Structure formats: C-alpha cells, structure tokens
Amino acid sequence: MVFVKMKLISEELDISYFDEIKRIDLNSFEFPWEEKTIRTCLTSQYIIKFAAVHETKSKSLHGFVFAIPEVEKLHIVKLAVDSSQQRKGLGTMLMKAMEEFWRNNFGKELVLEVRSKNLKAIKFYLKYGFKIIERIPQFYSDNNDDALRMLFLF
Ligand SMILES: CC(C)(COP(=O)(O)OP(=O)(O)OC[C@H]1O[C@@H](n2cnc3c(N)ncnc32)[C@H](O)[C@@H]1OP(=O)(O)O)[C@@H](O)C(=O)NCCC(=O)NCCS
Numbered sequence: 001m002v003f004v005k006m007k008l009i010s011e012e013l014d015i016s017y018f019d020e021i022k023r024i025d026l027n028s029f030e031f032p033w034e035e036k037t038i039r040t041c042l043t044s045q046y047i048i049k050f051a052a053v054h055e056t057k058s059k060s061l062h063g064f065v066f067a068i069p070e071v072e073k074l075h076i077v078k079l080a081v082d083s084s085q086q087r088k089g090l091g092t093m094l095m096k097a098m099e100e101f102w103r104n105n106f107g108k109e110l111v112l113e114v115r116s117k118n119l120k121a122i123k124f125y126l127k128y129g130f131k132i133i134e135r136i137p138q139f140y141s142d143n144n145d146d147a148l149r150m151l152f153l154f
Contacts (some may be wrong), residue, residue, distance in 0.1 A: 005055040006023065006062055006090070012065070013051045015042045021051075028080040031142040041066045041078070052081075052090050065094040067110075074102040076112040078098055079121075084123035095128055099152070108154055113139060113147040125150050141142040 018038060025032040041047045048067045054060035063081035067074050076098065081090045099110060114121050116135065126132075130150040139147030 063090045073111045107149045110152040116146040
C-alpha cells in the first residue's frame with residue numbers, strides 16, 4: 001500500500017536526476033556505483049528505467065530501477081527505494097512497471113543477481129515471485145561476495 005504522494009516516470013528520468021539517484025544509491029549499497037555508471041544509465045537509450053517521484057516536489061526521488069534488455073530476458077541491474085520510503089509497496093510498484101514493459105515487448109522473463117547476504121532484497125524478490133536458479137561464487141569483484149541469480153518467468 002502506497003501512502004506517499006508519488007507518480008511513476010520513465011522518459012523524464014534523465015541526467016537532471018543524477019544527484020537524487022546518487023543519493024539513494026549511496027544510502028542503499030555498501031558498494032555504490034561509480035558516477036560514470038549512473039551517468040551512462042541515465043543517458044543511454046538502451047537502458048530501461050523507471051522511478052517513483054514525489055507528485056509535486058520537483059526532482060524528489062523515492063526509488064528507481066534500471067534494466068538492460070537481452071534476447072528474451074530483461075536484466076534488472078539496480079533497484080533501490082529510499083530508506084524512509086521502504087515497506088510501502090514502492091519496490092513492488094517499480095518491478096511491476098518493468099514486468100509490464102517487458103510483457104508489452106513480448107519478453108518472457110526477468111533476471112537479476114543479488115548478493116547472497118542481502119537477505120532483505122532476497123525476501124523481497126521471493127515475495128514478488130522470483131526463483132533462485134543458481135549461486136555464483138565470488139561474483140562481485142569489490143569484495144568477492146557470492147551472488148544468487150534469480151529468475152521471474154511470465
Ligand atoms: C529491496 C527493496 C527495493 C524493497 O523495496 P520496498 O519498497 O521496501 O518493497 P515493498 O514495500 O514493495 O515490499 C514488498 C514485500 O517484500 C518483502 N520485503 C521487503 N522488504 C523487506 C524486509 N526488509 N524484510 C523482509 N521482507 C521484506 C515483504 O514481503 C514485503 O511485503 P510486506 O511489506 O507486505 O510484508 C528495498 O529494501 C531496498 O531498496 N533495499 C536496498 C537496496 C537493495 O538491496 N536493492 C536490491 C539489490 S539487488
């Protein structure tokens with residue numbers, strides 16, 4: 001259930017949101033992205049993106065999701081919801097936007113990797129309907145964490 005006044009954006013999610021994406025990324029992850037990666041996501045036409053923004057406050061971001069289309073899969077590369085706005089259904093809403101986008105493009109599945117110790121995110125994805133398909137040892141080069149690869153089939 002969403003209590004915050006917000007709306008979903010996609011096309012409008014451009015480089016002008018860089019500071020807000022960086023803020024949420026820094027607060028959400030032990031190993032946030034480099035600035036150039038955020039810039040690429042916000043400027044590349046190949047990256048699919050959605051964000052939940054405040055309905056009236058300009059550039060006030062509550063959460064975002066980025067994905068890369070592959071042949072039949074849509075690869076989710078980053079999902080984060082501002083810590084003050086979690087457990088209000090925003091993460092689910094952002095994933096549903098990706099799911100709907102991919103269904104409309106005749107896609108068949110969503111795929112992602114998550115750190116095996118990120119239990120909060122794993123619970124979220126399992127609740128959404130993802131299944132764990134494999135464990136990938138030392139997938140993350142920053143600290144050698146294992147990843148779980150998860151799949152959501154339509
Ligand atoms: C994972 C994340 C995106 C979830 O966003 P959210 O907006 O809080 O998720 P929702 O409110 O839609 O939660 C849906 C369900 O997921 C599960 N869930 C979400 N957060 C959870 C938590 N902290 N602990 C246990 N289950 C959780 C619950 O079943 C929840 O339903 P409920 O609130 O009715 O019990 C958010 O916690 C986040 O940004 N975390 C930091 C960044 C991160 O780890 N991203 C994923 C990297 S792969």
